[in-house]
Amino acid sequence: MTRLSDLPEWERQHHLDKIRELPDFGKTPFVAGPPLKQRRVAIITTAGLHVRNDRPFDPGAADYRVIPGDTPPADLVMSHTSVNFDRSGFQEDVNVVFPLARLRELEAESVVGSVSDYHYAFMGAAPILALEPKARELAALLKKDGVDAVLLSPV
């Protein structure tokens, strides 16, 4: 669906312009680790999700929201500022954006070792480099939770 070659010219150009604006991230870091079945996994989404009644994301927000692992799906809402992606899927089933139930199933099958007690959400419309301080902060918190694998999901 989202192949640039399949998009109309005006939309393709929008995405190509965004690529040209990307900063240089330098050499890609690569952390080794134990087998997947021993890893503790957390989800970080940039879908602008949060627990109902938590503060919605403001336009351009580069901070994050905590999604406790025991949050009922009915309590998850979305305050992403972009209007250029489908929300009907999320409205129908949280897991198409935030697959915590699926991750727990893989934990039960011993595909992964365990699932973190906390997950996190950013709002993907934030300026890219503005995310770094909070991402570093999160990494420290994830280590405290024993997390050694992070699943990142855009929207």
Place this chain on the structure above:
Amino acid sequence: MGALGHFIEREGIATTQISLIREQTAAMKPPRALWVPFMLGRPFGAPDEPDFQRKVLRDLLMLLERPAGPVLEDFPEEAPAGTTSDADAAFACPVSFAKAVVDDGNPALALQREIAQLAPWYDLARKRRGRSTVGISGMRIEDAAAHAASYLDATPAAPPSGFTAGVALKRVCDDLKAYYYEAVAAQPGNLKAKDIERWFWHETTAARVFLAIQQVCLKSADKSLLPLGKISLVPRAVQHSLTEAGRKT
């Protein structure tokens, strides 16, 4: 998304990510990424398709077993059939608003009528799904509609204390749109994402109000409203089709 992969992995934690736009991910070179051929907004493929979602998730996690990177792989399957629609297919919403809500020259009243017409379907959606994503503004949907429609008057409603006009308006508009989307999805016809989007933007008074609000925001002296005028109220695709239609007339 690729940026977070760099930032977190630099701190010593392995990451694996979904890529929705392959070219962007290829340019950013995050440690591990699985490109998926799904529509924006659906990184795990399709709602209520647990087996398929699990397959995507498993492939994504398996990238953590790779010995070196960066890794950018393609997920081999399209989202399950039935989750996308033929863009040219005719679609008629069972509830038609065109006459009831536009011709009386009172968009605020028309919007309230439209909301009332959709209420049984919204209630059904909420009951079936056990949840609703409406509620970001903290207002009742009727109050959210009144707040939005007030921007078509000379004196728009004041935002709640502590909020800019732009943030408050954005949230009530997001709530309204979510209400419409959830309601119409409950109606007969098993509507797909593109059908719902097309219905909302082409057949509802709410969309006409949104488009009018967009113009108000573009001209407003209140700069907090400018993002709604430019990018965060009307989708690029809708804006483009309107621009094209304007060129032809």
